[in-house]
Amino acid sequence: MIRFLFTLSLIFWGMGKLAYTQGVAQKLTSHLSTYHIEKVYAGHDKPFYLPGDTIWCKIYLLEGRTHRSFEGQPVVYADWIAPNGEKQQSFTLKIKNGSTPLDIQTQAEDSAGIYTLRVYSQYQRNFDQHFLFQKEIRLLGKDDITEKEQKAPGGFSVRFFPEGGYLVAGLESNIAFKAQNDLGENIVVNGILLNEANEKIGDLKTLHEGMGLFKFTPEKGKKYSAEIRYEGYRKRFALPEILPQGFSLNVNSRSGDQILIKLGTNLQAGLSGCTLIGHVRGQIFLARELEAGLPSLSVRKDLIPSGIVHFTLFDQGQRPVCERLVFNKNPAERVDLNLQVEKNVYGKREAIKLQLVPTLQDRIQASQLSVSVYYEGSTDLTVNESNILNYLWLQSDLRGRINNIQQYFETDNTTTNSLLDLLLMTHAWRRFRWQSVLSGQSPSIVYPPEEHLSVAGKVTKAGKEQPVKADVLLNVLSEEQFTALNVTTEADGLFYFKGFDFQDTTDILIQANIHQSKKKKKLKEDKVEPTGNKNVSIQILELNELDFIDSVSIPAQMHLDQTLQQYAYQVEQNRQLDSLNNPLWTIDLETVTVRSGLNRAQLREQTIKKQYREKGLFYFHSTNKFLTDDPLYAGFQNNNIFDLIKVVVPNTTRVRVNGEDKIIYGRFSSQVEAKIVLDGQMVPPNLLMNIDPDRIAVIDVLTGYYASLYTKSGVVISLVSRNPDEIDHRRPGIISFAHPGYYQAREFYSPDYDLAGTAEQKPDFRTVLYWNPDVRIAGTPENLSFFTGDQAGHYLILVEGITDAGIPFYKTERVIVED
Structure with a gap:
């Protein structure tokens, strides 16, 4: 409530011409009200796997602006994609209370490499595919963890990003730049700034992840360039064109408590009558018409939602002239997850008791979360990959790969915030364009929100593509949910049945007859008769497959190959020992290949x-x-x-x-x-x-x-x-097919060695000691317990979740299992 009241005060703060300023803000509000945003996030139990492992996941579907759960039970889809881009497995999932579990069983015969987990709702297909959750997951193996063949880059490039969007004559400007080689890898460069006379006017160098920053004041009518040096090569790049007149927008978010905004122009009319709009994920917190003599202002961070903040400056004619993205870490939205273990060192097959208490301003927060405890190896591995916090607040609203994204969230200080600010200066991108907002152009919604399964098809004349008006009967052939539905198509022959909630793969029978209103055959609801007409054909319509775009994937966590090789070798050795005691697996000792015995x-x-298809x-x-x-x-x-x-x-x-x-x-x-x-x-x-x-x-x-x-x-x-x-x-005018139902996730098995008969001599080399995707916290701490196995080493406790108010959180803790 405090934040909402402050937002209202900011919107009306110092407005001289209320109707004008409200016009821009109202157009944005109206534009965003025509559609909603959905975000999907998939957390999983550990960062990398071996072929044959199970990938245990928790899938979230959230409202994209508030990050709260949707009411109802939406449907989402998950694809497991091989390194060659081919889809290996697909899952249809039912979201309940904002999330659902998923397990993906890889096969021992799978090749090593970078696989991709893609999870999305049909509604998300209305927008750019970059908004879909798509993450790389690595399957380790002997082939890919040895020294890789290094491709030699053929060159490099440097792009420049003036703060606010433009360089304006006579106005001092910060210019960010990003350097990459031809393989798209960030590189370290240095160089000098040159004027038209090839005179040096400054130096520049990369500071972090191929990014750098410099400051200068361009002159009217002049051209500037940068001479960049990289591994003995020199290359010259032109700086963006200098505008003779315009505006500047400088934003400083490096401090811990406020965002400083500085505005400038070389126009004689000055800033008077211009409008500054600020919003986070479409939630407007600032709409102010500027007055003469007001070149700067500040906004408190604790009164703005966490995430990417958009500042846009409009001139007197309501044209957007400058835009700046910064990141806000609201200290009032920092969930403190108290993750307590009794000690840090345990023995084999010893119980670990864990207590979880998520608090915000000393109050326990109603939350849902997942807990994983996985084997890291003989040493701690740095975890800088994506998690629910950095994905919802940063990655999901920013185009392009972000390497080691968690590094920007480990601490909240000037240095980290400066690097995060530099990241945003070189990733200027947003979910909507102001031109669409101001012209009243809304996105086209082709795929509606989906809460149930559906069947769509088309009836045509037999052997032809010509559609025909038809009477269509659909039968769900299930003892538990038998259904008989009738519909008469239009002349286009299209039919659509919806509202199904199949809990398992279900047989569907569809029959069609050319529509004759005077002779329409009536069927009782409990009757199923083969009424198909030999003069018609039925085609089931399915949505086009999504293209696989590798460049939109969240990168797999990076580790040294030697570290991964040691990890993979140790796990493989343990798996071979374990298989000798497990009748579900057999080992060919000559080829050391693990084969599953469950494929018969x-x-x-x-x-x-095959027999049915041939007939x-x-x-x-x-x-x-x-x-x-x-x-x-x-x-x-x-x-x-x-x-x-x-x-x-x-x-x-x-x-x-x-x-x-x-x-x-x-x-x-x-x-x-x-x-x-x-x-x-x-x-x-x-x-x-x-x-x-x-x-x-x-x-x-x-x-x-x-x-x-x-x-x-x-x-x-x-x-x-x-x-x-x-x-x-084959019967004419009749088709049957098996419709996939919602995937029912398996339950993770964690042995209880306190029970009689459990502590047998069978080896226990599990790489995941514990996985629980459905931990829910109301008003009291949550206590969990599980047992260690027989593998000594370092283990990471990974917890990530979200409060009912839509605030994500993430926490890790390490324990050691000794011999």
Whole structure:
């Protein structure tokens, strides 16, 4: 409330012409009210992994301006992308109370290298892809942790950024610059400033991460250049053009308690009638019309939200003439996370008790957070990568990679703030342009906010692209959430069903008929009948895949290759020892390759899908399928199809009624006669004996709603033949597919060695001792406990979270496990 009242006082502070100033501020407010901003952040348990590791994540979806959680339960998507840019895994996630867990299982066969985790909402696709959360994650391996081939840069470049945007004759200006080689790497350079007569007028050199700063006063009509020296090379770069008339905007945010603003102009009218606007993420805290004789002013830091501050100067005609970005660290928004452990050194398999107390101004803050405890190796590793605090306040609103971003937040002093200010001077970029604001042009919202799953498609004439008005029936074939929905399309043939919340992969059946209003076939809501029309085709529409843009990724944490090599070697050795005691893994000692033993079911599923695809049959994810060549059935002699079904399908009985063989399915009172279908077609009883059992590849048992696609009988046994040259019996005007449901994250396992029978001799070389993505704190401290394993070394306790008020926080603590 204090901040809000102060904001109002700033907005009306010293205004002489209220309507004019309100005009600029009101246009910004109106522009931002036409759309909202969404931010996604993904925290994970440790900075790097080995192939075969699980990546444990916590995904946040927040309102982009306040960083508070959204009401409702939005949907987000996560992609795991290989080093070659191809998507390996995708996940659909349901956000609850602002977040959701996710686990990504890498494979032991995965190649080492830089992978990418991309997480986003569909609504974010309305804006520049640079706003999406996209982070590099490194999988270590023997191949990539050895000495890398160094590419020789072919040259270098230097860019100049005058403070406020322009160099103006007669006005002193700060000029930031950034130097990079042709590989995009920051470099160290030095040089001199030259005037038109090639006379030296000053020196310059980089100060940090390829960035530097110098100050000078340009003269009207003159041109200036910089001669830059880099590794024995000299290169000359022209400075930006000098404006004969204009404005200057100098902002100093290096002090700890206030931001100083200095304005200048060489125009005869001076600054009188100009307007200065200040905002953080669209939240206006300053809108002031300037008066004559007011070249400077100051604003207290503790009354402005933390994050990137935008100052924009408008001339008397409401044209933006200068802009400056600075960073504000509001001391009143500095959450103090009290992270307490009983001691710093522990033994093997010893309990660690941890207490968490996030406070702000000595009050415990209602918060949600994640806790990870992971193995660093034999020495502490510097952690300067992204976290929820530096991402929400800085990286998410700034274009381009920021190396070692956490270095700008470790301390709050003049030196660190000066480097952060230099960073912002060389990254002038924003989420909107003033030209769009002043002209009333709002962004085009094509993708609406999404809280449920949906299905969209198009009906066309068979074999043609011509759309047709059609009656479309969608059936959700799930015992738990069976749904039958009808819709009549327009002439464009487009249909759209929404409002689904599938908790698992769910089978969908869609049927379409050319719309005839007088003869429209009516179906009862609990009926499912194959009504597809042979004259139409159905196409499911999906959103275009996002392009993979490597340059927008948050860089992976950097460590010395030797450090990573030692870490990877130690973890690999422990994994091999552990696998000898774990039946889920096998090791080929000759090749020292770890192979997973859990892929048989996946291979079996692929084989079945291939059979269905070759036949053009519906593949239903949830039905019971049996491969007839399974070794389990090898010892049986099947003289006919009835023998085969009886052997393969549980709960089946062969009976003879009125001279005809039949299959009865079920137990006792629930037994019913099963109808037999071959390659999608019902087979008359008198022809069943003619079917060669050796021709059958798959037997699929359909019950309930699935069976009703073929018959009103309660059970259908569907036979799929081996021969791919059989007639394609695809039903016209009908399609089926498995719709992905929300991913259900696994629970992290942490052993309790106090329990009887747990402290066995099996080695415990876990690299992650503890992971909890759902720690929620109300008004009391949170106490957690977990056990160390058998690996001695240094461990990092990593905590990151956000208060209910939208203030992020981050804290680390180290402990040592001794032999």
